[in-house]
Amino acid sequence: MTGVRLDKWLWAARFFKTRTLSARACELNRVSVQDHAAKASRNISPGDVLRVRTDSAEFTVRVLGLSDQRGPASVAQQLYEETEESKAKRAEAAEQRRMMPVFEVLHEGKPSKKDRRRMDNVRERF
Template sequence: MSDAVRLDKWLWAARFFKTRSLACDAVDRGRVTVNGDRAKPARNVKVGDVLEIDNGSDKWEVDVMNLSDVRGPATVARNLYEETDVSVARRAAVAENRRLFPEPSAHLKGRPTKRDRRHLDNL
């Protein structure tokens, strides 16, 4: 195995993104930084690099521990990185805020049904 892997392949192999094209788009939009700098999808990632990843639902800060350009099981992917303590605490705080203060429209499921409309009319 080489001592460097393309950033988009590593993000895909580490299961931060479902496809390589999603990983490429995130890197192009600046949602992934390597050692604090914006990067391009073809940038090589090395062991010891620090990545800040915003995959849409969560923001991660991870240290690269191993390299792989092949997507494998989640247990293997978890060995590719180690999340920093700051990132773990931040994600836990965000999850707690989501639990305590849910989005008001989260329970809505689209257009009201005929039954829902009748219920609203009766009110």
């Protein structure tokens, strides 16, 4: 196998849950190959550098292997190698998310008088 469609590879490498989602990400310019926006139908080969933005993170990976079939996660991880810079950025982003305050929503429906006072106090601070 010398090349495989980008959307199939992203699906097989488990960056996206379905091929439709991977094709949609390409359409929205969330995937680039060698720093150029890529269409879903583009063929990729080992050695290509991909930048993939998902809902949870941004990955920069080098393609090591090709597959157009989705398999276990352990096999999917052997298809690519993430750069050290990408790993560091994802770890930093995870740390920032962890440090953000958590707002718990316990009530459904109309807020009580006590809840409204709390919301007003929070709004006055900002």
